[in-house]
Amino acid sequence: MDRLVDFRYDNAMEFGLYVHIPFCPQKCFYCDFNSYVLDRGIVENYLRALEREIDVWGKRAGRLRAQTVFFGGGTPTTLPAGDIASLLDRLRLWFDIEADAEITVEANPGTADGEMFAGLKAAGVTRLSMGIQSFDDRFLKDLGRVHTAQEAVSTFGTARAAGFDNLSFDLIFGLPRQSPAHWRETLCQALELSPEHISLYGLMIEEGTRFHDLRRRGDLALPDEDTEAEMLEWCMDALPQKGYEQYEISNYARPGFRSRHNRIYWRNEPYLGFGAGAAGYHQGMRYQNHRPLRRYIEAGLAGEFPVAASETLSREAAMGETMMLGLRLLDGVNRSAFRARFGEDPAERYAPVIEKLVRAGVLAVDDQAIRLTRRGLMVASSVQAEFV
Ligand code: SF4
Numbered sequence: 596m597d598r599l600v601d602f603r604y605d606n607a608m609e610f611g612l613y614v615h616i617p618f619c620p621q622k623c624f625y626c627d628f629n630s631y632v633l634d635r636g637i638v639e640n641y642l643r644a645l646e647r648e649i650d651v652w653g654k655r656a657g658r659l660r661a662q663t664v665f666f667g668g669g670t671p672t673t674l675p676a677g678d679i680a681s682l683l684d685r686l687r688l689w690f691d692i693e694a695d696a697e698i699t700v701e702a703n704p705g706t707a708d709g710e711m712f713a714g715l716k717a718a719g720v721t722r723l724s725m726g727i728q729s730f731d732d733r734f735l736k737d738l739g740r741v742h743t744a745q746e747a748v749s750t751f752g753t754a755r756a757a758g759f760d761n762l763s764f765d766l767i768f769g770l771p772r773q774s775p776a777h778w779r780e781t782l783c784q785a786l787e788l789s790p791e792h793i794s795l796y797g798l799m800i801e802e803g804t805r806f807h808d809l810r811r812r813g814d815l816a817l818p819d820e821d822t823e824a825e826m827l828e829w830c831m832d833a834l835p836q837k838g839y840e841q842y843e844i845s846n847y848a849r850p851g852f853r854s855r856h857n858r859i860y861w862r863n864e865p866y867l868g869f870g871a872g873a874a875g876y877h878q879g880m881r882y883q884n885h886r887p888l889r890r891y892i893e894a895g896l897a898g899e900f901p902v903a904a905s906e907t908l909s910r911e912a913a914m915g916e917t918m919m920l921g922l923r924l925l926d927g928v929n930r931s932a933f934r935a936r937f938g939e940d941p942a943e944r945y946a947p948v949i950e951k952l953v954r955a956g957v958l959a960v961d962d963q964a965i966r967l968t969r970r971g972l973m974v975a976s977s978v979q980a981e982f983v
Pocket residue numbers: 618619621622623626627628630668669670703726
């Protein structure tokens with residue numbers, strides 16, 4: 596791995612820890628995440644490798660303060676709560692996880708019950724991110740999800756009963772045969788449960804998935820781009836009326852419930868990622884761990900950094916990424932924070948491109964920030980690409 600370069604951790608920045616749990620009860624038909632059907636024979640070794648990886652990073656990074664921890668996957672709730680609690684203890688051995696830290700676990704319906712939630716709560720978990728995806732059993736079946744809509748509703752109730760007051764829903768739109776009316780109904784059902792946070796994902800068809808094969812054979816009737824845009828625009832109007840502010844292209848939250856952990860990514864702030872395929876950004880270096888479980892476990896158990904690839908970003912590249920990621924936030928890229936970090940005002944540094952995008956009506960600039968306009972939100976990826 597490359598020698599680490601200086602990276603200023605100033606007080607304005609937050610620092611996060613991500614732990615990847617790559618196991619799921621079965622593989623969803625659209626999924627290209629680094630996830631594998633649960634194999635109990637591998638879990639024990641995987642957990643030991645994770646602990647070793649946390650140890651080697653802990654020794655190397657020094658005693659950093661962390662404001663967020665995120666257990667993602669995969670489906671972390673395929674493991675007993677005790678395993679998550681042990682991993683948290685291991686992180687606490689090496690990092691100062693602040694008393695009011697946001698500690699999130701991804702919890703999927705059909706894999707978590709009251710005992711699990713009580714265990715997570717006792718371990719200090721403060722937030723659950725629930726993979727609901729749809730409230731229609733036909734669509735859930737088409738997606739290859741293991742749960743029904745009723746199970747999603749009851750898992751939500753169980754989490755509330757266990758005392759979780761910060762719950763997030765993941766929902767997918769643009770599903771095969773989905774109409775805008777159907778999507779509106781999904782959102783209305785979600786709103787009836789009143790979660791604190793909602794993440795909306797447009798279905799992406801990724802190579803290597805069952806959906807990819809179906810589309811190639813012409814067996815996947817997907818909504819067209821205009822229909823997807825209509826679905827997204829409806830949310831941009833309807834969710835704020837229900838008290839959810841859109842604070843990122845795909846994310847909405849009640850006041851005080853924005854995801855702190857994801858904000859670290861969008862502000863291009865530092866984080867360490869542990870686990871197979873996990874990525875991190877530390878002291879100006881981006882790295883990604885080995886994705887195959889056996890390769891990751893082998894390196895982890897040997898006490899090595901299980902890093903497959905790493906790159907130390909040039910100042911130029913770090914600035915471009917900070918613009919690209921920051922534009923995802925509706926608050927945009929804060930000019931004074933950018934100046935404090937890189938010594939340049941982004942409005943001046945990127946003046947020609949900004950001018951062009953402002954003229955096109957997709958970007959707005961004021962004294963505080965550079966941000967996407969509503970029109971810009973609909974074509975965000977092409978606007979972001981102008982900065983890298
Ligand atoms: S639950 Fe999530 S990570 Fe697991 S297979 Fe389904 S989409 Fe992939």
